[in-house]
Amino acid sequence: MSNTTDVCSKCGGQSIVKGDIDLRTSKDLELIMVVRKDHGVEKKVPLQPKVCGKCGFVDFYVQEPKNLKIGPTDKPIDPDFKQRPILEYDF
Ligand SMILES: [Zn+2]
Secondary structure: OOOHHHOOOOOOOOOEOOOOOOOOOOOOOOOOEEEEHHHOEEEEEEEEEEEEOOOOOEEEEEOOHHHHOOOOOOOOOOOOOOOOOOOHHHO
């Protein structure tokens, strides 16, 4: 079993800082979010940071990638947004 989450994607070192690492903005506690801009849809999916203790490289991953899918119930946050058809690669 290869545990790729413990390996730095820059230097390859197995020195990922252990424990929960959080990101926050200075103004509030809102999470860093992934936004699907093509559709004007804002998906509130938190990014999980992965920090290498050796070279300092910060990597991000999404814990629940399936939450990034856009469906018919997702509405653009901008009402004037001109929607393009949903393509296969959106899913
Ligand atoms: Zn590294």
